[in-house]
Amino acid sequence: xxxxxxxxxxxxxxxxxxxxxxxxxxxxxxxxxxxxxxxxxxxxxxxxxxxxxxxxxxxxxxxxxxxxxxxxxxx
Amino acid sequence: xxxxxxxxxxxxxxxxxxxxxxxxxxxxxxxxxxxxxxxxxxxxxxxxxxxxxxxxxxxxxxxxxxxxxxxxxxxxxxxxxxxxxxxxxxxxxxxxxxxxxxxxxxxxxxxxxxxxxxxxxxxxxxxxxxxxxxxxxxxxxxxxxxxxxxxxxxxxxxxxxxxx
Numbered sequence: 492x493x494x495x496x497x498x499x500x501x502x503x504x505x506x507x508x509x510x511x512x513x514x515x516x517x518x519x520x521x522x523x524x525x526x527x528x529x530x531x532x533x534x535x536x537x538x539x540x541x542x543x544x545x546x547x548x549x550x551x552x553x554x555x556x557x558x559x560x561x562x563x564x565x566x
Numbered sequence: 567x568x569x570x571x572x573x574x575x576x577x578x579x580x581x582x583x584x585x586x587x588x589x590x591x592x593x594x595x596x597x598x599x600x601x602x603x604x605x606x607x608x609x610x611x612x613x614x615x616x617x618x619x620x621x622x623x624x625x626x627x628x629x630x631x632x633x634x635x636x637x638x639x640x641x642x643x644x645x646x647x648x649x650x651x652x653x654x655x656x657x658x659x660x661x662x663x664x665x666x667x668x669x670x671x672x673x674x675x676x677x678x679x680x681x682x683x684x685x686x687x688x689x690x691x692x693x694x695x696x697x698x699x700x701x702x703x704x705x706x707x708x709x710x711x712x713x714x715x716x717x718x719x720x721x722x723x724x725x726x727x728x729x730x
Contacts, residue, residue, distance in 0.1 A: 506671075508597055512601075544602050
């Protein structure tokens, strides 16, 4: 279970990333944020976002057309 | 660039002010800022209108031969010629804005606010302001006013430079 959950279902690019970035600020260093999205583009985008920012993508999965990502705050 | 950091930088020249052309620069600016880049946007010619306090953005079918709208379960082309009919561009703009809302795409106002919030540096082109008779009062708070040299200085320090 992640420390915090962010629901961005129904939002399109680039809002899931922008909202996640904002939410990460409130997660303590080393803590986790789970993002729930319906934008299929978010799958590649969260990988790229984490690679570039140095945060760790612990999990990326799909269930019932909802994509969920668990990000560990590292930066 | 006031602070010396190791962050990568991106600069953009924004030259177009229609609803469709307003998206790429603001989407890329906000995303790059979220990914830790320092971002500068230089607004010149019709792009300058994107800094006006009240945005009234429209699309046009004119000169947009690839424009298609999803309607009645298919994609309907918008021939250049229909743009000459009164009300067509206004109708296409309303249609586009409805699609934007329906598909969860941010409005330009929202993206612009988020860009400012993320410390994206905006430069309004002085020459364009003179040319089209805009004053500081016409544009939002935040942008600095500068010219080509201001942009070039920023661009020489940027890893990514885009002309949109």
